[in-house]
Every structure is written in structure tokens, then in C-alpha cells.
Amino acid sequence: MRKDLGFIFAELIIVLGIVSVLFGLGTVNVFRLLQRPPVVASVDVLISDLRSTQTRAMIGDTNGASTTDFGVAIEAGRYILFRGSIYNAADSANTVIPLPTGIRASTTFPNGQLVFAKGSGEIIGFTDGQNTITLQKTDAGEQQVIQINRLGAVVDIQ
Numbered sequence: 001m002r003k004d005l006g007f008i009f010a011e012l013i014i015v016l017g018i019v020s021v022l023f024g025l026g027t028v029n030v031f032r033l034l035q036r037p038p039v040v041a042s043v044d045v046l047i048s049d050l051r052s053t054q055t056r057a058m059i060g061d062t063n064g065a066s067t068t069d070f071g072v073a074i075e076a077g078r079y080i081l082f083r084g085s086i087y088n089a090a091d092s093a094n095t096v097i098p099l100p101t102g103i104r105a106s107t108t109f110p111n112g113q114l115v116f117a118k119g120s121g122e123i124i125g126f127t128d129g130q131n132t133i134t135l136q137k138t139d140a141g142e143q144q145v146i147q148i149n150r151l152g153a154v155v156d157i158q
Contacts, residue, residue, distance in 0.1 A: 043144045054152045057116035071115035074107040126150040
């Protein structure tokens with residue numbers, strides 16, 4: 001008696017059907033990620049930069065400078081990561097992060113900046129009620145408001 005070692009045509013069709021369905025579902029999910037709203041993506045990047053800046057203040061990452069407070073200045077079409085207690089536009093060590101086209105930023109923080117204290121990472125001069133950053137898509141009503149507490153932690157995103 002001879003044993004067949006191959007697959008029958010029906011088995012191959014079933015396997016190809018299953019693979020096709022899984023590929024189709026995977027493709028739909030990938031396209032959803034690619035079509036992520038630009039405001040949400042910008043919020044994610046901004047929050048990451050805020051945490052990075054706060055960490056630099058806490059560990060004293062100064063790159064040879066004597067000042068270890070670090071801050072973020074919010075402007076309409078960009079934000080700037082800076083070293084020191086006060087934003088100085090002429091400082092060549094500043095890192096300018098442009099926002100995507102059509103995204104505008106605003107803040108209720110005094111002077112449009114938040115500064116993290118060296119060592120603790122707390123926000124210097126924190127005032128409750130003046131602790132939000134808003135990113136808004138200019139050609140649509142889409143916006144995200146980030147609320148930050150005195151410790152520099154994001155407490156709410158609306």
C-alpha cells in the first residue's frame with residue numbers, strides 16, 4: 001500500500017484563503033497607523049521631548065555648561081528645547097523642533113515656556129491654571145490639550 005506524501009488541492013486552497021484573510025486584516029491595521037491624525041502624532045513627539053528635557057534637568061546633563069535647568073519654549077509653529085532658566089533665542093545650543101505643516105501650538109504657561117529645575121525636575125514658577133499646551137490643526141477643528149502638573153508629569157490629554 002502506498003502513502004501519499006503531498007497536499008491535496010482543497011487543502012492548498014484553504015491555506016491560501018486563510019493567509020489571504022490574515023494579510024488583508026494586517027494591511028487594514030497598517031493603513032490605520034499610517035493615517036494617524038497629525039495632531040495626535042505631534043502630541044506624542046512633544047510629550048517625549050518634554051520627558052527627555054525633564055530627565056536632562058534631573059540628571060544634570062549639561063554638556064560641559066554650568067547651568068542645569070532645562071526648558072521648553074512654545075511658539076506657534078515650533079517649540080524649542082533650551083538649557084538654562086530663561087529661553088535665549090541667540091543660544092546656539094537650542095534645539096528647534098518644527099511642528100508639521102498646519103499644526104499650531106499655544107500654551108498657558110507664563111512667557112510661553114516651562115523650565116524644569118535641576119535635580120528635582122519640577123516646573124519652576126508653576127501656577128495652577130497656567131499649565132496647558134494646546135496643539136491644533138489649523139484647517140480643521142482637531143486639537144489636543146496637554147495638562148501638566150507641577151512635577152512635570154502629563155496628567156491629562158483632551
